[in-house]
Amino acid sequence: MAQCNVRLEYMASDGGLIRSQTGRNILVDVKLNDAGEPRIFIELKPQVELRIGKGIRVFNGKVEEGMLTISMPVAMGQRLQILLSAALPKQLRELCGSLRAALFGRDPNDRDCSSSKHCNDENADPQARKRQRSHPGPLHDDPAAGDRRPGARQPPRNSGKPEKPIQRGTESENLTQAQERVLEQIRSGKNVFFTGSAGTGKSYLLQKVVNLLPAATTFICATTGLAACNIGGITLNQFAGIGRAEGSAQELLKYAARGAGLERWRRCKTLVIDEVSMLDGDLFDKLEFIAREIRNSVQPFGGIQLVLSGDFHQLPPVSKGDERRLFAFEGLAWQRCIKICIELTEVKRQTDMSFIRVLNAIREGKCSQEQLRELKAMCRSGEDDHADGILPTKLHTHRKECDHINAMHLEELPGDFVTFKAQKAAGSDGAYQSLLASCPVRAMLHLKVGAQVTLVKTVDLARGLCNGARGVVVRFTATLKLPVVHFACGTECVVERQQWNLAGASMLQVPLELGWALSIHKSQGMTLDRVEVSLEKVFECGQAYVALSRASSAHGLRLVGRLTGDAIRAHPKVVDFYERLRHMKIH
Numbered sequence: 001m002a003q004c005n006v007r008l009e010y011m012a013s014d015g016g017l018i019r020s021q022t023g024r025n026i027l028v029d030v031k032l033n034d035a036g037e038p039r040i041f042i043e044l045k046p047q048v049e050l051r052i053g054k055g056i057r058v059f060n061g062k063v064e065e066g067m068l069t070i071s072m073p074v075a076m077g078q079r080l081q082i083l084l085s086a087a088l089p090k091q092l093r094e095l096c097g098s099l100r101a102a103l104f105g106r107d108p109n110d111r112d113c114s115s116s117k118h119c120n121d122e123n124a125d126p127q128a129r130k131r132q133r134s135h136p137g138p139l140h141d142d143p144a145a146g147d148r149r150p151g152a153r154q155p156p157r158n159s160g161k162p163e164k165p166i167q168r169g170t171e172s173e174n175l176t177q178a179q180e181r182v183l184e185q186i187r188s189g190k191n192v193f194f195t196g197s198a199g200t201g202k203s204y205l206l207q208k209v210v211n212l213l214p215a216a217t218t219f220i221c222a223t224t225g226l227a228a229c230n231i232g233g234i235t236l237n238q239f240a241g242i243g244r245a246e247g248s249a250q251e252l253l254k255y256a257a258r259g260a261g262l263e264r265w266r267r268c269k270t271l272v273i274d275e276v277s278m279l280d281g282d283l284f285d286k287l288e289f290i291a292r293e294i295r296n297s298v299q300p301f302g303g304i305q306l307v308l309s310g311d312f313h314q315l316p317p318v319s320k321g322d323e324r325r326l327f328a329f330e331g332l333a334w335q336r337c338i339k340i341c342i343e344l345t346e347v348k349r350q351t352d353m354s355f356i357r358v359l360n361a362i363r364e365g366k367c368s369q370e371q372l373r374e375l376k377a378m379c380r381s382g383e384d385d386h387a388d389g390i391l392p393t394k395l396h397t398h399r400k401e402c403d404h405i406n407a408m409h410l411e412e413l414p415g416d417f418v419t420f421k422a423q424k425a426a427g428s429d430g431a432y433q434s435l436l437a438s439c440p441v442r443a444m445l446h447l448k449v450g451a452q453v454t455l456v457k458t459v460d461l462a463r464g465l466c467n468g469a470r471g472v473v474v475r476f477t478a479t480l481k482l483p484v485v486h487f488a489c490g491t492e493c494v495v496e497r498q499q500w501n502l503a504g505a506s507m508l509q510v511p512l513e514l515g516w517a518l519s520i521h522k523s524q525g526m527t528l529d530r531v532e533v534s535l536e537k538v539f540e541c542g543q544a545y546v547a548l549s550r551a552s553s554a555h556g557l558r559l560v561g562r563l564t565g566d567a568i569r570a571h572p573k574v575v576d577f578y579e580r581l582r583h584m585k586i587h
């Protein structure tokens with residue numbers, strides 16, 4: 001099995017592209033289907049299952065660079081090119097072994113790839129080779145790193161060749177009307193800010209946006225390392241090449257206009273920034289200045305298309321001491337660049353309308369005493385009575401408190417620890433340390449049978465295995481000692497290591513965190529099945545809202561401690577911003 005970026009290209013008999021589909025961090029495997037026949041399974045949505053038969057060609061010349069191309073006939077003289085990239089070479093070698101085994105009628109689990117007889121690059125179709133070259137290279141999630149590795153794909157330069165048009169089609173499946181509108185505006189090249197309350201599908205939509213835009217000229221960034229890891233991108237500071245962003249705009253320009261940073265600024269056509277609520281307005285202004293200077297352009301943001309996503313009612317920019325940071329919308333760059341704001345209003349995380357109404361009132365800091373009483377009445381109270389042994393996760397304002405609670409509970413469990421050490425796959429020591437610091441998983445994960453765990457990466461949405469899914473470790477597998485987790489949604493499965501990438505570093509680790517307690521900061525973006533919230537220590541606007549809105553239902557939310565209106569605060573500037581936004585009816 002390989003986890004990689006995937007591009008499927010359906011080609012007409014004359015070599016023209018009919019349609020394509022892309023995805024990042026997708027699982028690709030060769031295994032037997034229910035009828036016992038070997039198939040290639042690609043975990044796109046919907047899943048793609050392909051027959052392995054006559055006419056299949058495998059171009060494995062770039063396996064060591066994390067790329068592999070498979071070409072096969074489909075219907076009516078058409079061919080399908082499967083372009084895999086950003087994979088671990090070991091996984092691709094195994095995939096080639098399984099393919100060869102399948103072609104020769106052996107069990108695809110025989111993954112020996114020592115011979116390259118039938119996985120040979122020599123007779124590669126030149127067109128497929130060309131496309132493989134233009135396909136995202138190893139660790140493409142960090143375009144910044146692409147140019148530093150020996151032999152890595154060079155970014156396309158301004159050759160005058162028109163860029164591949166943005167594809168329509170599969171990306172817009174299952175979207176709400178507002179989500180569709182966002183995609184439409186992005187397709188037409190506009191700068192777009194899309195926002196909405198928790199659970200309205202901003203992250204869901206962002207994934208579609210990422211799949212939609214050409215990988216070579218699109219940079220996927222987030223304001224924090226954690227958020228960047230979650231979307232398979234890089235931090236905004238890494239993109240900009242400005243280190244810790246300390247200094248005046250002129251000083252930052254000097255850093256940005258060097259080496260790989262300069263190359264990224266020049267190459268970038270679309271810049272996606274997630275969790276924009278945590279972007280400091282002053283920094284946004286400086287970046288806009290840098291963009292115009294480096295690109296020698298008077299256009300807003302130097303002509304780069306901006307796609308911003310986030311909810312200003314959630315966590316704000318991190319303050320430095322007493323110095324209050326500006327919201328991004330307070331800066332001049334916002335006025336200059338952002339003309340299209342689209343608010344997603346259809347909540348997808350929860351279905352209970354009265355719970356959604358109370359959450360929305362909390363978001364806007366307008367929760368009446370009556371609504372607070374209503375919330376208390378809706379939520380669970382008293383003892384944990386979950387028959388499956390999965391306890392609610394306690395959300396806390398401070399990470400240290402969570403670490404203490406988790407360590408204590410784990411220690412109390414009987415039995416031996418099983419430890420999972422993160423496996424470094426690529427990157428310098430510095431980049432690897434940054435990845436570890438940003439990643440939602442730890443360098444060392446200690447588990448025991450009975451440990452409460454939270455899944456920290458969406459691995460299979462259809463089976464309820466999303467970021468935040470709660471479960472309990474029921475055993476470890478005999479050979480690899482991987483954890484088998486029973487999840488609150490009813491699924492029980494082996495949790496395998498997943499790949500994490502950031503800024504040129506890559507590692508494999510089991511995507512679990514201890515689940516007795518979790519910091520509110522770390523929970524941002526998650527959907528939690530069972531959660532316990534105490535709002536007594538809340539110190540920041542938006543914190544109470546982030547904590548409460550993680551719950552997928554009021555039934556799965558337990559409120560403890562005193563709940564007063566004081567804990568529920570919305571920042572007046574944010575309230576004003578959203579009022580203006582709605583009043584202006586920009587969209």
Ligand SMILES: Nc1ncnc2c1ncn2[C@@H]1O[C@H](COP(=O)(O)OP(=O)(O)OP(=O)(O)O)[C@@H](O)[C@H]1O
Pocket residue numbers: 174175176179196197198199200201202203204205311348349461466524525526527549
């Ligand atoms: N159009 C859609 N169709 C089906 N499910 C959706 C859709 N949009 C979002 N969802 C689902 O709704 C849930 C919440 O979505 P998501 O996490 O993207 O919301 P969000 O706006 O990013 O929330 P938050 O602000 O809390 O991070 C997820 O389980 C997601 O898969």
